[in-house]
Amino acid sequence: MTAPPPTLALCPAPKAEPPPTLPLYQQIAQALAQLIHGGTFKTGQRLPSVRETALTRGVSISTAMQAYRQLEEQGLVQARPKAGYFVKRAQRIAQPSLSAPPQRSFLLERQSRSEAFAMLHQPGDRASFGGFSPQSSELFDDRRLRVAVGRASRVHRRSLTEYNKADAGRPALRQAVAQRALHLGCSLDANHIVITASCTQAVSLCLRAVTQPGDVVALESPTFFGYLDLIESLGLRVLEIPTHPATGLSLPALELALDTQPIKAVLAAPTLSNPLGAVMPLAAKQRLVRLLAQRRVPLIEDVVFNDLLAGDERRKAAKAWDTDGNVMVCGSFAKTLTPGIRLGWVEAGRWRDAIATHKRLQGAATNVVLEEALADLLTQGSYEAHLRRLTAHMHQRRHEARHLIGHHFPAGTRVSNPPSGDTLWLELDPVIHSMALFKRCASEGITFGPGELFTATDRYRNCLRLNFSGPWNPVSMQALARIGEIAGEMLKRPDAGPAAPLLRRA
Structure with missing residues (x-):
């Protein structure tokens, strides 16, 4: 295994303002x-x-x-x-088991998972492992961002007092996205790319373009809770597909679902899915595209995490095998470059005109200055080097976290082992309910994502997602160890009973 590079900075900082160093x-x-x-x-x-x-x-x-x-x-x-x-001898930790969701679709009728997730975090928490956006100043250099935004605001200062008339987004940013897509194996026409307020909005526009209320959307299980909120808000039914923690969406299970269910779209992140961090092999991505093209079922592909596999051939998107416009690919750079600029993008294949129309009807014009600043940042030659440093940094965090989990969590705990990214998915003994564990930990100022947030069913109550995009220091390491210790205490006292569900029925 190649050792991570010693530097952890985003990229060289201006000489006048050296980056802060660790103790x-x-x-x-x-x-x-x-x-x-x-x-x-x-x-x-x-x-x-x-x-x-x-x-x-x-x-x-x-x-x-x-x-x-x-x-x-x-x-x-x-x-x-x-x-x-x-x-010390590394402990061998088993990965979570293959998910087994019910073979029927659900109409979601629960309170917003995003709102419930936000309620889990309190100011002044000792340590939070629940975030889904990078927050650590170690990972990003905000000076470079400030320079780019300042330059864009000077050059395009009139845009601050005018409406943005470019429905699809600024040409400079669309061209930069098309250039970046080459690293995903995709040859995209910049004229067919639409800039959005976020990747989530891009996914929402895709769902609006290809579904009607009551339609069935298939997706991974467990899945990102933001997808579930979108599906619920659009009155759609969700069908969860079994997903392997290492290799992702089960194609045999998806094929069976396509044969037996009226699926109108498949929403997936074939590369570093959230929360498992699974990566479909390249051959499986190709099979996925071919399978859905034969059925004329669109694939909405989220590639927001692909760049965290810089230098790895598995970074390639499923869209790379799309020959007839059946894949709608959505992304952003909020996880890799600048969390503060949440601008997203979508290349929607044969639905590109519908996407542009939906964006215009929603009045969702994006900010010219931020678009130009992001285009500037993406075309700087240091971005690939930054991705390699970021990937190495997160690899070290995950490795250290898995060591802590193996040492402090109860025997039998299963942990995902993604090749990149900033999350780990844990499967605990069925006796331990993650919401009860969360409440115990929250009383000590420690938070994480309980498993029931990541499904439309009542599964994963003994699972949890840990996110390491926040500060990573002795305090957070001790907090992670403390979660394991509390889980061990709960395992010894199963009579304590589970906590009330985090999400209530509407």
């Missing part, structure tokens, strides 16, 4: 962790002594000791009396 002990711990992940130090091998590390790094003994204690908390090393620190 010395964290820098040393990260450097040693990278050597362990990269195989320089093998399982059971002794690490340099605390004194030797202090001398070679030019720090105090106490600083070096702090670094080793952090590695110990992460489950990477263990101390042996009078012998020093040794690389």
